[in-house]
Amino acid sequence: MAQPTSPPGPPGRLGFASPPKVEPLEVIVVGAGIGGLTTATALRRSGNNVTIFEQSRFSAEIGAAIHVGYLHNELKHLTLAEEREGRPCILKLSSKVEHIDPETAEITLGNGEKHKGDLIAGADGIYSLVRETIFDPKKPKPTGEAAYRFILDVATVTEDPECLSCDMRDGRCRVIIAPDRRVVVYPCRNFELLNFVCIQPQERQEDGARGYRLELPIVGGKLGRNVSRFLTKGLEMLKKAEDVRCWQLLKRDRLQSWVKGCVCLIGDAAHPMLPHQGQGGGQAIEDGASLGALFPLGTPAAHVPAVLKLF
Numbered sequence: 001m002a003q004p005t006s007p008p009g010p011p012g013r014l015g016f017a018s019p020p021k022v023e024p025l026e027v028i029v030v031g032a033g034i035g036g037l038t039t040a041t042a043l044r045r046s047g048n049n050v051t052i053f054e055q056s057r058f059s060a061e062i063g064a065a066i067h068v069g070y071l072h073n074e075l076k077h078l079t080l081a082e083e084r085e086g087r088p089c090i091l092k093l094s095s096k097v098e099h100i101d102p103e104t105a106e107i108t109l110g111n112g113e114k115h116k117g118d119l120i121a122g123a124d125g126i127y128s129l130v131r132e133t134i135f136d137p138k139k140p141k142p143t144g145e146a147a148y149r150f151i152l153d154v155a156t157v158t159e160d161p162e163c164l165s166c167d168m169r170d171g172r173c174r175v176i177i178a179p180d181r182r183v184v185v186y187p188c189r190n191f192e193l194l195n196f197v198c199i200q201p202q203e204r205q206e207d208g209a210r211g212y213r214l215e216l217p218i219v220g221g222k223l224g225r226n227v228s229r230f231l232t233k234g235l236e237m238l239k240k241a242e243d244v245r246c247w248q249l250l251k252r253d254r255l256q257s258w259v260k261g262c263v264c265l266i267g268d269a270a271h272p273m274l275p276h277q278g279q280g281g282g283q284a285i286e287d288g289a290s291l292g293a294l295f296p297l298g299t300p301a302a303h304v305p306a307v308l309k310l311f
C-alpha cells in the first residue's frame, strides 16, 4: 500500500514537514480606468497584493461615453474597500509610469521612484506606454471619425413640443442612422439625463490634435447645422446641445500577443475598439476578470510568465 508522503519543507517541532508558505503575488497595475480597476479587484479577490499607479488625479471623466462615472466609482470602491475579499489594493494617484522593464517587472515613475512586482498589468488605455515600450512602438492612428458627445436633462427634451417627434419619453435607447454618421441617445442616472453620442467624420483638424482624451467643446449649434444636411429626425434635440465634447477615434494594429515575460496588456491598451458596438469597456472588464482567475493565491512568482501565456 502506498504510504502518505510528507509535503516538502523543513521538519517542524514534531518531526513533520511544515507545509510550504503561501505567498501572495505582488501585482502592479498601470492605469486605473475600467480595465485597471477590474484587474485590481479580481487579483485582490484571488488573494494577491495589488498596487495601482494612475497618472491623473481623477479630476476628468473616465471611460468615454458609457455611464462610466458611476461604474468607475463603484469599481474604485470594490478595489479599495476594507470589507471586501482580500487585502484592499493601494491606489497611487498622480503617479505616471515612465519606464517599464519586462524582465525584472520593475516600473519607474516620473519622479524617479522605482517599484518592483511579480506581475505587471498594463491597463493604460489607447495611448499605452506599456504597449509602446514593450510590444509595439507605433502610435495610434486616426480613423477620420470623431465622437461628439453631450448630456441634456431629460425634461429639456421630453417637455419641449418641438422634440416630441423624437419621443424619448419611454426611456429607451434611440439610434438615428445616416450614411456616414449616427446619433445614439440613451437615458442615464435613473432617466434624469440623456446622453448623446454623435459619431461622424471629424469636423475640424484641431478636434483631434491632442488626442482621444482631450475634450474640446465645439459650438453647440454647429453640430445641429451639420447634421441637418442629412438628418431631420432628432435635429430638434441636437440643437439643444450646449457643451459638446469631442473624442477623436483612433485605431491600432492588432498585436500577435498581449503578454511578454511578467507583463500583460488589458483593455484598450491591448485591443482598442471603435465605439460603434459599445463594447470596449465590457471587454476590458472581461480581461481583468480572466487575469484574476489565472492567478489564485499561492501561484509562485517564478510561474508568472508561464501562466501568463494562458491569458
Ligand SMILES: Cc1cc2nc3c(=O)[nH]c(=O)nc-3n(C[C@H](O)[C@H](O)[C@H](O)COP(=O)(O)OP(=O)(O)OC[C@H]3O[C@@H](n4cnc5c(N)ncnc54)[C@H](O)[C@@H]3O)c2cc1C
Residues within 6 Å of the ligand: 030, 031, 032, 033, 034, 035, 036, 053, 054, 055, 056, 062, 063, 064, 065, 066, 095, 096, 097, 098, 123, 124, 125, 126, 127, 128, 129, 147, 197, 247, 266, 267, 268, 269, 273, 275, 277, 278, 279, 280, 281, 282, 283, 284
Ligand atoms: C466615444 C466613445 C464611446 C464609448 N462607448 C462605450 C460604450 O458604450 N460601452 C463600452 O463598453 N465601451 C465604450 N467605449 C470604450 C470604453 O470607453 C473603453 O474601451 C474603456 O474605457 C477602456 O478602458 P481601459 O481601462 O482599457 O482604458 P482607459 O479608460 O483609457 O484607462 C486608462 C487609464 O490609464 C491611465 N494612464 C495612461 N497612461 C498612464 C501611465 N503612463 N501611467 C499611469 N497611468 C496611466 C489613464 O489616465 C487612465 O486612467 C467608448 C469609447 C469612446 C471613445
